[in-house]
Amino acid sequence: MMEIKRLNDRIGVCPQITPDDVGAIAREGYRSILCNRPDGEEPLQPDAAQIAKRAQEVGLGFAHVPAVSGALTEDNARAMRDALARLPSPVLAYCRSGSRSAKLAEMAHAYEPVEKPTRCFDIVIVGGGSAGIATAASILKRNRDVSIAIVEPNDKHYYQPGWTMVGAGVFDKAFTQRPEAQLIPRRATWIKASATAFVPEANQVILCDGSHVEYRVLIACPGLKLDWDAIPGLKESLGRNGVTSNYCYDLAPYTNRLVKDFQGGRALFTQPVMPIKCAGAPQKAMYLSCYRWERRGVLKGIDVQFHTAGAVLFGVAAYVPALMDYVARYGIHLNLGSKLVAIDSAAKSPPSSRRTGKRRGARMCTTT
Numbered sequence: 518m519m520e521i522k523r524l525n526d527r528i529g530v531c532p533q534i535t536p537d538d539v540g541a542i543a544r545e546g547y548r549s550i551l552c553n554r555p556d557g558e559e560p561l562q563p564d565a566a567q568i569a570k571r572a573q574e575v576g577l578g579f580a581h582v583p584a585v586s587g588a589l590t591e592d593n594a595r596a597m598r599d600a601l602a603r604l605p606s607p608v609l610a611y612c613r614s615g616s617r618s619a620k621l622a623e624m625a626h627a628y629e630p631v632e633k634p635t636r637c638f639d640i641v642i643v644g645g646g647s648a649g650i651a652t653a654a655s656i657l658k659r660n661r662d663v664s665i666a667i668v669e670p671n672d673k674h675y676y677q678p679g680w681t682m683v684g685a686g687v688f689d690k691a692f693t694q695r696p697e698a699q700l701i702p703r704r705a706t707w708i709k710a711s712a713t714a715f716v717p718e719a720n721q722v723i724l725c726d727g728s729h730v731e732y733r734v735l736i737a738c739p740g741l742k743l744d745w746d747a748i749p750g751l752k753e754s755l756g757r758n759g760v761t762s763n764y765c766y767d768l769a770p771y772t773n774r775l776v777k778d779f780q781g782g783r784a785l786f787t788q789p790v791m792p793i794k795c796a797g798a799p800q801k802a803m804y805l806s807c808y809r810w811e812r813r814g815v816l817k818g819i820d821v822q823f824h825t826a827g828a829v830l831f832g833v834a835a836y837v838p839a840l841m842d843y844v845a846r847y848g849i850h851l852n853l854g855s856k857l858v859a860i861d862s863a864a865k866s867p868p869s870s871r872r873t874g875k876r877r878g879a880r881m882c883t884t885t
């Protein structure tokens with residue numbers, strides 16, 4: 518095991534590590550690894566990506582903040598500080614000998630004590646997504662004197678409903694991404710960190726750097742986490758062999774390409790059980806695709822199938838008749854209570870499926 522020099526409670530430094538060292542680092546109590554070496558500095562040096570992969574396997578955070586020995590810059594220091602704020606601590610930083618990491622930690626003020634002055638707000642909002650920002654703006658519009666903090670680690674905000682339009686070829690994906698700083702209401706305080714715990718008995722939110730923030734009212738809106746692993750074969754299939762999802766910024770353009778290039782055959786659209794980010798998104802993707810195929814005159818040669826795990830086409834009954842008009846217009850085969858359970862994308866088929874409801878339905882689903 519390499520020699521670790523502990524700088525303080527939050528950070529230790531050491532010389533170059535190998536993927537085989539990562540397990541021992543986790544057992545030492547480190548929760549993240551930070552690499553300060555550019556790849557390829559010397560022969561046989563393990564790439565940062567190799568260490569990152571192993572770190573992920575054992576549940577450690579990872580960041581790569583490469584810096585050139587003897588030429589450390591302000592930008593390096595800023596990147597180091599941001600990475601240290603973002604990563605779960607304690608963090609083990611490494612370079613060739615450990616001294617570059619120690620210098621960068623110093624430049625990033627990582628030697629400062631963990632204790633920070635307590636910050637108190639009338640309202641703390643965890644999550645600066647659409648809900649967090651809209652809620653803060655709405656409250657501040659009604660009362661400018663309320664103190665509000667938004668806890669959000671990401672620099673970028675994604676307008677996710679726009680991904681439907683990216684998949685439909687209407688928006689470029691970049692249009693749906695904005696700097697978070699532009700969207701946080703001016704009177705709100707942005708705390709650029711992730712929340713790691715709630716302590717309701719003390720009205721506190723614990724942040725990733727170990728500090729905490731206090732509130733009178735807490736609003737938690739960290740969004741939904743996608744669980745691609747729930748469907749065997751899905752993660753490795755996404756973005757290839759005709760498998761796509763509008764639920765991801767990088768994949769929505771692939772939806773557009775697939776729809777544009779499709780000339781005929783079977784198109785499967787699926788909707789899993791709740792909770793999902795948007796109950797309408799799978800159907801919107803389907804109707805917009807059908808519209809394009811209809812306009813191109815190829816719809817008749819396409820077997821469009823909708824498989825939803827739900828027992829009804831849409832949860833709000835008033836919308837169902839209008840949606841059924843489109844189902845009829847596009848000749849869509851509706852399969853209620855049908856759930857995608859696995860994908861074999863090389864064979865372009867689900868290897869198996871099971872019905873979740875009593876109705877009969879097609880048993881093949883590959884896209885959402």
Ligand SMILES: Cc1cc2nc3c(=O)[nH]c(=O)nc-3n(C[C@H](O)[C@H](O)[C@H](O)COP(=O)(O)OP(=O)(O)OC[C@H]3O[C@@H](n4cnc5c(N)ncnc54)[C@H](O)[C@@H]3O)c2cc1C
Nearest residue numbers: 644646647648649677678680711712739740763794795798
């Ligand atoms: C393809 C698609 C189409 C959609 N279409 C529509 C539509 O037409 N109409 C509609 O109303 N809705 C639609 N939606 C749903 C809508 O996008 C979501 O309901 C909305 O984004 C939810 O906002 P949110 O703020 O709760 O979550 P998000 O926008 O996901 O934001 C959550 C935020 O919390 C942050 N966060 C996570 N964990 C932490 C933590 N520990 N500490 C601090 N911050 C954290 C994240 O970084 C993120 O910025 C669609 C969604 C998709 C994917």
